Amino acid sequence: MIYSVYITSRSGSLLYQKDFKTVNSPITRQKSNDYLVIASSLHGVHAIASKITPPDAVHNHERSKLLANSNRTGLREIATAQFKIFINQTVTGVKIILFVSRDVDETRFALMYDKIYQYYCDYVLKNPFYELEMPIRCHLFDEQLNSVVAASNV
Amino acid sequence: MAIYSFWIYDRHCNCIYSREYGTSASETVKASSRSTPKRLSSAHFSNNPMENAPSATISSHSTLNSSVSTLSGQRKTSSSSNNPKIQELIQKGSVNTQNNNNMSKLLFGTLFSLKKIAVSLCTPPAETAQEEEFYVSNLNNFNKLRSFQTLNYKCHFYETINGLRFVVVTDPNARDLQTSLVDIYQHIYMDNVVRNPLMPVEFREGEVISNDRFVLAIDDYWSSIPEFVN
Numbered sequence: 016m017i018y019s020v021y022i023t024s025r026s027g028s029l030l031y032q033k034d035f036k037t038v039n040s041p042i043t044r045q046k047s048n049d050y051l052v053i054a055s056s057l058h059g060v061h062a063i064a065s066k067i068t069p070p071d072a073v074h075n076h077e078r079s080k081l082l083a084n085s086n087r088t089g090l091r092e093i094a095t096a097q098f099k100i101f102i103n104q105t106v107t108g109v110k111i112i113l114f115v116s117r118d119v120d121e122t123r124f125a126l127m128y129d130k131i132y133q134y135y136c137d138y139v140l141k142n143p144f145y146e147l148e149m150p151i152r153c154h155l156f157d158e159q160l161n162s163v164v165a166a167s168n169v
Numbered sequence: 170m171a172i173y174s175f176w177i178y179d180r181h182c183n184c185i186y187s188r189e190y191g192t193s194a195s196e197t198v199k200a201s202s203r204s205t206p207k208r209l210s211s212a213h214f215s216n217n218p219m220e221n222a223p224s225a226t227i228s229s230h231s232t233l234n235s236s237v238s239t240l241s242g243q244r245k246t247s248s249s250s251n252n253p254k255i256q257e258l259i260q261k262g263s264v265n266t267q268n269n270n271n272m273s274k275l276l277f278g279t280l281f282s283l284k285k286i287a288v289s290l291c292t293p294p295a296e297t298a299q300e301e302e303f304y305v306s307n308l309n310n311f312n313k314l315r316s317f318q319t320l321n322y323k324c325h326f327y328e329t330i331n332g333l334r335f336v337v338v339t340d341p342n343a344r345d346l347q348t349s350l351v352d353i354y355q356h357i358y359m360d361n362v363v364r365n366p367l368m369p370v371e372f373r374e375g376e377v378i379s380n381d382r383f384v385l386a387i388d389d390y391w392s393s394i395p396e397f398v399n
Contacts, residue, residue, distance in 0.1 A: 041290075041291050041312065042290050042291065043290070043291060043292060043293050043294075044293075044294075045289070045290070045294065046294060049289065053286050053289070053290065056282050056285075056286060057286065059282075060279050060282050060283060063275055063278065063279050064279055064317065064319050065319060065321075066275055067272055067275045067276050067279065068319070068321045068322055069173035069174060069189075069321075069322055069338055071171065071173055071191060072171075072173055072321045072322045072338075072340070073321060074321075075320060075321045075322065075340065075341060076319075076320035076321050079320045079341070086320075087320060088319055088320065088321055089319060090317060090318075090319055091318055091319050091320060092317065092318050093283055093286075093287070093314070093316075093317040094314075094315040094316045094317070094318075094345075095287040095312050095313060095314050095315055096312055096313040096314075096315060097287075097291055097311075097312045098290075098312075100286075114290075
């Protein structure tokens with residue numbers, strides 16, 4: 016189940032945020048300011064998480080077979096009692112953050128992420144009226160995202 | 170699989186116990202030289218004639234503390250396992266040398282903000298100041314942070330209701346170790362710190378758990394779980 020999708024720019028500002036209505040989603044509605052705060056704290060913590068790597072662990076990512084384009088050492092997954100957060104960073108520094116239910120694992124996340132990234136490229140970046148680093152308001156992207164979420168939420 | 174470090178923070182956000190396992194040889198040299206001034210400072214505290222009762226506690230701590238660093242040979246024999254690899258990891262590590270450095274503070278800050286995000290997303294917007302206070306306290310049961318991970322390591326987190334935080338940093342492939350942290354709190358921390366009359370109820374800034382039995386029990390616990398050896 017996908018509960019929400021956030022997209023942040025490479026400087027940490029929130030470009031896109033959407034909560035999906037699902038059965039017993041634990042995520043409650045917040046004030047619009049709070050979403051900005053959450054997105055930018057995740058951006059900061061992502062960078063700090065790579066700083067606090069134990070000295071013995073710095074080469075672990077080379078053995079990892081998980082999907083990671085430019086997210087080799089940063090924060091990747093946060094598990095809480097109610098939901099999980101997956102963060103992935105594209106090569107240009109845009110972060111796609113997924114709030115999902117606890118049963119979603121890395122492989123299922125990879126499938127969802129691939130689709131969402133593809134739609135982001137096709138319907139946001141190829142939109143001639145979209146300016147980089149600006150909030151995303153593209154209704155085609157909204158529709159495609161809804162289809163990804165609908166497929167994963169059955 | 171490996172366990173890299175173990176941390177305890179009290180409710181005033183001070184790191185009261187830190188333990189590293191199996192860092193490289195150069196690290197150990199630095200660690201031992203850093204631990205010397207700490208012992209001196211605690212001895213200096215015990216000479217303070219102003220505080221009678223606490224000084225007794227602290228001086229007994231400082232003797233315990235020095236016995237920890239000198240009796241490393243004894244630690245070797247009392248460990249439950251005879252696996253040389255485990256012995257090496259325990260010997261090479263350091264106890265309470267990182268409590269106040271950047272690593273400890275960054276780790277705490279990361280966990281603090283992640284916990285805040287996790288809780289705030291599951292709470293409705295607060296209407297009154299009372300509600301607000303309840304939402305930020307540990308008394309509610311809206312959501313709890315369990316762990317976070319990067320491709321290099323995984324960090325498990327457990328917070329008790331009175332604000333004590335237990336953190337363990339492991340290999341990213343490790344299973345969820347929150348139950349182990351609960352176990353450590355309920356059996357090792359309770360028995361050796363809470364029920365120990367020589368331990369303070371509130372740790373002051375710079376005070377750490379230097380109890381020999383506690384250190385040994387923690388080492389035994391972590392070395393007995395299958396994740397400990399790579």
